[in-house]
Amino acid sequence: MTRLLLRYRRTLVLSTALLLAFVLMTLQVRGDSSVALITKRILLASISPFLQLATWSFDITATVWNEYVDLRRVRRDNQLLKEDVRQLRTEVDELRETALEHSRLSRLLQLGNRVDTETVVAKVIGKDTTNWFRSILIDMGANRDIRRHMAVITSEGLVGRVVDVTTSAARVQLITDPESAAGVLIQRSRAIGVAAGSQGGAIQIKYLPLMADVAVGDRIITSGMGGIFPKGIPVGTVVRSSRPTNGTLFQLIEAQPYVDLSRLEEVMVLKRAPSSGLSWAGQESPP
Structure with missing residues (x-):
């Protein structure tokens, strides 16, 4: 019997509710207000818990659903915002890189306007990583009338000279290469020597008398002797000077290059020697 009641409990509850509603309506029609009022109270007392439970369940369900929907919307918006931030960071990085490149090219172009000779700006497309960055590859070659022994500079100073040329590229020997040589002078005292590279990546100034x-x-600048490097190009700064006492006729001078040769991105090639010496802002002009 109990199992039967549990099995059909919903049907019984619905039937009872309908029966009570029918009785209440009948009593109201007959005009028996006292009985109808009592029956109404009994009916309301009986079904109020169910109505409250149903209302509470609906409110909880609606709240949970709204919060779930809102949470999904927040997550979606958060993901979209993250994508926007990532895109904006990429654009900022690109703009910053473009601004840096424009700044470097602007300095090179300003230098080209001050140099009384034909020049061409080239990008560095390769470095000799097996030999301490002692040569670089640029994206200009014979197609732009680049020739061997042309001087290569930046707005900071001397880089080196062209040693090999192909149709669309050229190799530049850096001033830190031990095989390189450039006539230089001490800007203050006008003492003349030869700058050459060293195994440690610095510059040695040779043949300076004791x-x-x-x-x-x-400051060290090019002397203009040798016919490759025009006079007045900044080379470096003396960082070590000594006078040996073992009978050597020359001083031991070591200099640090002005140009950070490991971070080159653009350079300027002098297609021919200028008619006058070169000068850089902030440095004494050579006579």
Whole structure:
């Protein structure tokens, strides 16, 4: 019997509710207000818990559903915002890189306007990583009238010279290459020597007499001798100076290049020597 009641409990509850509603309507029609009022109270007391439970369940369900929908919307919006931030960061990085490139090219172009000779700006497309960055590859070659022994500079100073040329590229020997050589002078004292690379990546100034006036911090510029590098190009700064006492006729001078050769991105090639010496802002103009 109990199983039967449990099995059909919904039907019984619905039937009872309908029966009570029918009785209530009948009593109201007959005009028996006292009985109808009592029956109504009994009916309301009986079904109120169910109505409250149904209302509470509906409210909980609606709240949970709305919060779930809102949470999904927030997650979607958050993902969209993350994508926007990532895109904006990419654009900012690209704009920053473009601004840096424009700044470097602007300095090179300003230098080209001051140089009384034909020049061409080239991009560095390769570096000799097996030999301490002692040569670089640029994207200009014979197709732009690049020839061997042309001087290569940046707005900071001397880079090196062209040693090999193909149709669309050229290899530049850096001033830190031990096989390189450039006539230089101490800008302050006008002492003349030869700059050559060293195994450690610095520059050695050779053939400076023992009595030559050289001090740490002196600027070194090209002397114009040799016919490759025009006079007045900044080369580096003296960082070490000594006078050996073993009978050597020359001082031992080491200099740090002005140009950071490991971070080159664009360079300028001088297609021919200018008619006058070169000068850089902030440095003494050579005579």
